[in-house]
Amino acid sequence: MRKIKIKRFIIILFLSFISFTSYLNANPTNNLVVLETLNSENKFEYSGFFINKSSVPIYDISIRYVAKSKNGEVIEAKSVSLLDKNNYPLQPGEKLNFSFVIDSSPKTIYTKKLYFYN
Amino acid sequence: MYYLRRFLIILIIQIVIFAFISTIFIFNFNLERESLKKQSKQFTELIAKQAGIYFTVNDKKNTKAFISYLDSNIGIDELSSAFAITKPNIISIFFSDDIVSGKINAGVNENFQKDDSAEINKDEKYFFNNKYVAIRPFYGDYEKPMGVVRVEVDNIPLILRTLSTNAVFYLLLFLILNNQAFLFYLWTKKKKPPITDTSYIKESSIGSIKIMQKIINQIIEDHNNISDEKNKN
Numbered sequence: 504m505r506k507i508k509i510k511r512f513i514i515i516l517f518l519s520f521i522s523f524t525s526y527l528n529a530n531p532t533n534n535l536v537v538l539e540t541l542n543s544e545n546k547f548e549y550s551g552f553f554i555n556k557s558s559v560p561i562y563d564i565s566i567r568y569v570a571k572s573k574n575g576e577v578i579e580a581k582s583v584s585l586l587d588k589n590n591y592p593l594q595p596g597e598k599l600n601f602s603f604v605i606d607s608s609p610k611t612i613y614t615k616k617l618y619f620y621n
Numbered sequence: 622m623y624y625l626r627r628f629l630i631i632l633i634i635q636i637v638i639f640a641f642i643s644t645i646f647i648f649n650f651n652l653e654r655e656s657l658k659k660q661s662k663q664f665t666e667l668i669a670k671q672a673g674i675y676f677t678v679n680d681k682k683n684t685k686a687f688i689s690y691l692d693s694n695i696g697i698d699e700l701s702s703a704f705a706i707t708k709p710n711i712i713s714i715f716f717s718d719d720i721v722s723g724k725i726n727a728g729v730n731e732n733f734q735k736d737d738s739a740e741i742n743k744d745e746k747y748f749f750n751n752k753y754v755a756i757r758p759f760y761g762d763y764e765k766p767m768g769v770v771r772v773e774v775d776n777i778p779l780i781l782r783t784l785s786t787n788a789v790f791y792l793l794l795f796l797i798l799n800n801q802a803f804l805f806y807l808w809t810k811k812k813k814p815p816i817t818d819t820s821y822i823k824e825s826s827i828g829s830i831k832i833m834q835k836i837i838n839q840i841i842e843d844h845n846n847i848s849d850e851k852n853k854n
Contacts, residue, residue: 536688536697536700537710538684538687538713539711539713539714540684541715541724545724573740602685609725613740615711617710
């Protein structure tokens with residue numbers, strides 16, 4: 504009886520491990536490329552575009568930007584919704600241009616992360 | 622006490638096995654990291670080449686138009702799929718006059734090459750630098766660079782990637798090593814002496830008993846010989 508329990512435990516452990524690693528493989532990063540540059544007001548400006556490659560309209564797309572200082576402290580966090588009245592909802596195959604500006608001084612930003620929500 | 626000792630031995634064996642698997646994991650991770658570095662350098666070179674061509678004939682501040690130019694020349698999908706493991710979300714384009722005037726810290730030296738000692742090019746966390754930065758200058762008509770293309774890549778997703786790719790291999794290795802450890806235990810296990818009824822006397826005493834037996838036999842034999850001779854007479 505005890506042996507059967509141990510066997511069952513090993514099988515469950517094995518299957519959980521395989522499922523977990525498969526989950527990691529099935530979650531690649533998104534296909535968004537954003538260009539960063541310094542604008543005329545000496546602020547970081549981000550521009551890029553997104554194409555709806557799915558077969559259904561998209562009702563919500565947003566980007567969250569997080570900037571950190573030299574010590575790892577968050578100095579600016581900004582969420583930008585990419586859809587407005589003109590392009591809501593984003594139809595299949597439709598292309599969306601976007602750009603946004605960050606208020607923090609470029610010299611104080613050491614690490615920046617961009618998260619995409621769809 | 623007996624069970625505690627057994628448990629400790631098992632724990633030590635498991636730690637040794639895990640240490641061995643971890644060494645293989647670190648080796649795999651380093652291979653993946655080198656591959657990512659190579660990819661990042663090639664990617665940055667490609668963007669720098671396009672930036673050099675574009676900004677020689679166009680307004681340098683119009684970067685929105687540059688991303689459309691990249692899309693028409695290379696294709697954003699191709700750009701984003703160039704990174705199979707972990708890709709940069711942000712491609713930075715900084716112009717040399719902004720860098721020289723100190724408006725921006727691009728992490729480059731006076732020759733517009735990557736400065737490895739710059740704080741902005743490092744991100745020490747979890748005992749290693751988990752940020753890789755690739756920087757390439759781009760040129761216009763002159764020898765002096767017009768600016769640099771900078772790409773930052775996060776190494777952390779590589780850890781998960783390496784783990785997920787080799788998960789089955791690590792698991793099988795763990796099982797095989799445990800199996801080998803058990804076989805080794807069986808091989809080195811001492812054979813228990815069979816329980817007999819002779820345990821009441823020590824093995825070392827048998828020799829003296831045998832000598833005594835020999836002497837007694839000799840005495841009996843001598844007495845028998847004497848009595849035989851008497852009978853003959």
